[in-house]
Amino acid sequence: MTNPVQALTKSVTVNDNPFMKPVEWLSLLVLAALILVVLPLLLDGFRLNLVGKYLTYAFVALGLVICWGYAGILSLGQGVFFGLGGYCMAMYLKLEASSVENTKIQSTPGIPDFMDWNQLTALPWFWQPFKSLPLTLILVIAVPVLFAFVISFAMFKRRVGGTYFAIITQAIAAILTILIVGQQGYTGGINGITDLRTLHGWDIRTDAAKFVLYFINGGLLIACILAAQYVKKSKLGRILVAMRDKEDRVRFSGYSVAGFKVFAFCLAAGFAAIGGAMFTLQVGFMSPSFVGIVPSIEMVIYTAVGGRLSLFGAVWGTLLVNWAKTSFSESFPDLWLFGLGALFIAVVLAFPNGLAGLWRERIEPRLTRRVKALRAPPPAILPPHGTPPHGAPAE
Amino acid sequence: MFGDYSIGDLGAIFAMQGFAGLILFSVYLLMALGLAIIFGQMGVINMAHGEFMILGAYVTYLCSTFFQSYLPSLFPISFFVAMGLAFLASGAMGMLVEWGLIRFLYKRPLDTLLATWGLSLILQQAYRSIFGAREVGVELPAWLIGSVQVTDTIEVPINGLFVMAVTILITCAVALLIFRSRFGQQVRAVMANRAMAGAVGIDTEKVDRYTFGLGCGIAGVAGSAFTMIGSTGPTSGQLYIVDTFLIVVFGGAASLVGTIASAFSISQTQSTLEFFLSGSMAKVLTLLAVVGILMLRPQGLFTLKVRR
Numbered sequence: 001m002t003n004p005v006q007a008l009t010k011s012v013t014v015n016d017n018p019f020m021k022p023v024e025w026l027s028l029l030v031l032a033a034l035i036l037v038v039l040p041l042l043l044d045g046f047r048l049n050l051v052g053k054y055l056t057y058a059f060v061a062l063g064l065v066i067c068w069g070y071a072g073i074l075s076l077g078q079g080v081f082f083g084l085g086g087y088c089m090a091m092y093l094k095l096e097a098s099s100v101e102n103t104k105i106q107s108t109p110g111i112p113d114f115m116d117w118n119q120l121t122a123l124p125w126f127w128q129p130f131k132s133l134p135l136t137l138i139l140v141i142a143v144p145v146l147f148a149f150v151i152s153f154a155m156f157k158r159r160v161g162g163t164y165f166a167i168i169t170q171a172i173a174a175i176l177t178i179l180i181v182g183q184q185g186y187t188g189g190i191n192g193i194t195d196l197r198t199l200h201g202w203d204i205r206t207d208a209a210k211f212v213l214y215f216i217n218g219g220l221l222i223a224c225i226l227a228a229q230y231v232k233k234s235k236l237g238r239i240l241v242a243m244r245d246k247e248d249r250v251r252f253s254g255y256s257v258a259g260f261k262v263f264a265f266c267l268a269a270g271f272a273a274i275g276g277a278m279f280t281l282q283v284g285f286m287s288p289s290f291v292g293i294v295p296s297i298e299m300v301i302y303t304a305v306g307g308r309l310s311l312f313g314a315v316w317g318t319l320l321v322n323w324a325k326t327s328f329s330e331s332f333p334d335l336w337l338f339g340l341g342a343l344f345i346a347v348v349l350a351f352p353n354g355l356a357g358l359w360r361e362r363i364e365p366r367l368t369r370r371v372k373a374l375r376a377p378p379p380a381i382l383p384p385h386g387t388p389p390h391g392a393p394a395e
Numbered sequence: 396m397f398g399d400y401s402i403g404d405l406g407a408i409f410a411m412q413g414f415a416g417l418i419l420f421s422v423y424l425l426m427a428l429g430l431a432i433i434f435g436q437m438g439v440i441n442m443a444h445g446e447f448m449i450l451g452a453y454v455t456y457l458c459s460t461f462f463q464s465y466l467p468s469l470f471p472i473s474f475f476v477a478m479g480l481a482f483l484a485s486g487a488m489g490m491l492v493e494w495g496l497i498r499f500l501y502k503r504p505l506d507t508l509l510a511t512w513g514l515s516l517i518l519q520q521a522y523r524s525i526f527g528a529r530e531v532g533v534e535l536p537a538w539l540i541g542s543v544q545v546t547d548t549i550e551v552p553i554n555g556l557f558v559m560a561v562t563i564l565i566t567c568a569v570a571l572l573i574f575r576s577r578f579g580q581q582v583r584a585v586m587a588n589r590a591m592a593g594a595v596g597i598d599t600e601k602v603d604r605y606t607f608g609l610g611c612g613i614a615g616v617a618g619s620a621f622t623m624i625g626s627t628g629p630t631s632g633q634l635y636i637v638d639t640f641l642i643v644v645f646g647g648a649a650s651l652v653g654t655i656a657s658a659f660s661i662s663q664t665q666s667t668l669e670f671f672l673s674g675s676m677a678k679v680l681t682l683l684a685v686v687g688i689l690m691l692r693p694q695g696l697f698t699l700k701v702r703r
Contacts (some may be wrong), residue, residue, distance in 0.1 A: 158690070163505065168644075179675070
């Protein structure tokens with residue numbers, strides 16, 4: 001028996017549906033050149049580190065493109081996964097920084113300083129796995145993804161979605177923040193986990209280390225873009241879109257809607273976790289202020305500004321909004337919140353597809369016309385190169 | 396955790412904490428009522444609801460300062476004037492927002508979340524620019540200060556009693572309005588079946604606008620009541636917004652009884668736990684329990700059977 005999605009994938013031949021269109025390769029190339037070549041050449045160490053920090057948010061934005069743009073699940077709690085990833089990394093670094101000889105002035109040497117201040121005398125059990133680097137690297141991804149699985153499996157199995165799901169994720173972000181702030185002895189409280197020094201003996205505070213970490217971050221981001229592109233192009237990506245637009249039809253065709261939704265949500269959580277871990281490494285601390293409601297919803301606006309259906313747009317949007325935030329709040333701190341608020345409203349009312357949508361609707365047609373006009377003189381038979389608005393909004 | 400207290404102590408503790416919980420219940424209920432009406436009818440989650448509440452609080456602050464400096468003889472009744480003005484100010488603002496923003500987004504509920512969040516940021520910054528970043532307190536008239544001694548271990552503050560009386564009054568008024576008036580009939584008709592309500596001649600757009608205004612107006616009164624038990628700052632509204640959302644969802648959207656029941660259970664749980672655990676753990680446990688129950692029973696405590 002064929003079902004609609006199978007029929008759809010079968011009807012297009014391989015050549016019509018390459019992994020990436022030439023335009024997309026070009027976008028990737030431009031983005032990679034910007035991140036890996038242009039910015040490192042142009043910016044000084046401090047600014048480059050700042051861009052590196054912004055790029056860690058781009059992981060979250062990337063996940064939201066798949067989760068929100070393609071699968072239609074709006075999560076207002078991505079900060080939870082960003083934070084969990086970041087905290088896992090920070091716990092490893094903190095344990096390494098609080099070796100017995102570093103902390104011999106404490107009443108209990110060998111445990112992180114904030115535990116000592118809070119009269120803890122032994123390392124809590126959930127800190128134990130973070131003594132080993134390989135285990136930490138696994139847990140950085142595994143903890144957030146598992147948490148995302150637990151949240152989403154229960155909800156999606158019961159067909160909860162839309163605004164309900166958004167509110168529950170937001171509540172979870174609030175709960176986790178209160179918990180981290182409240183349990184100061186176990187988590188470092190409102191200050192977070194600070195004073196991180198080395199990664200397996202390698203000092204991460206030096207300029208050279210920050211430079212290397214920036215490139216690791218950039219490379220990981222591009223790898224994640226490719227992974228997301230793979231998901232988007234695969235049959236799975238088509239099911240996600242179909243599900244977003246007509247959930248019941250997909251369900252009646254025999255697909256497990258809940259399963260696909262859980263996958264999309266977990267994927268987004270995994271991306272966010274990588275971003276969080278890279279954040280900790282580059283910025284040198286992790287605190288609950290990256291977990292709560294406000295940062296979580298700000299990460300949604302990065303995706304919205306870039307274009308919720310465009311992987312590259314998400315990265316551009318993140319860079320742009322953060323650049324605007326930094327430069328605005330340096331010079332007009334009062335105006336920034338007005339600007340951010342207006343951005344939320346404008347992006348929803350006027351540009352629901354963000355920058356990528358603007359590019360696709362306004363600039364790209366003009367460019368293709370120009371290119372065609374240049375190529376026109378030899379009356380060669382060019383195929384009508386109407387750029388299909390891939391991933392145009394369904395509504 | 397109960398071991399260290401005698402039975403009598405425990406009774407007094409529960410009574411006192413229960414009463415503190417009742418004040419929390421009043422603020423929660425007033426905020427959640429407006430949110431529930433709006434969510435029930437239009438499926439819109441208004442993230443700026445807390446800011447509408449704070450608008451009411453600031454109106455109350457302005458009003459009481461005005462009475463204090465120009466009409467000190469009438470100061471004891473300034474609260475009633477302030478509540479009316481808070482309702483009008485927040486309601487008018489709500490209708491303006493509905494007209495300028497929300498009505499374009501009824502088909503995209505997720506986008507409304509983002510747009511109203513943007514609105515809340517703008518309002519917060521506006522409050523900060525106008526009233527300053529510092530929290531302001533409203534001076535209570537003499538008759539609201541003090542407490543009533545029930546037994547020698549239990550005493551209840553008068554302002555808390557007053558807030559509760561206001562809450563009960565408003566809840567009854569809303570119930571009457573929704574279930575006994577012509578406007579309420581129209582609201583329920585639109586809630587049950589928008590297309591059919593339009594077909595029988597109800598101006599659904601107008602009903603939407605007034606409902607949104609009503610919900611925001613109630614938030615304004617909530618803010619007015621809030622000034623009696625806490626001080627008002629530009630971001631005070633945000634502290635309550637997550638709890639209120641959970642209350643609305645937990646109660647089962649569009650159910651008045653459900654909203655009351657969930658506001659009551661959540662505020663009481665939180666306030667009782669607060670005595671035995673730290674404040675943050677009490678909140679975490681309460682919210683976790685709510686989220687857990689919602690995962691098992693997503694439709695909430697009470698559900699309205701509606702054909703969609």
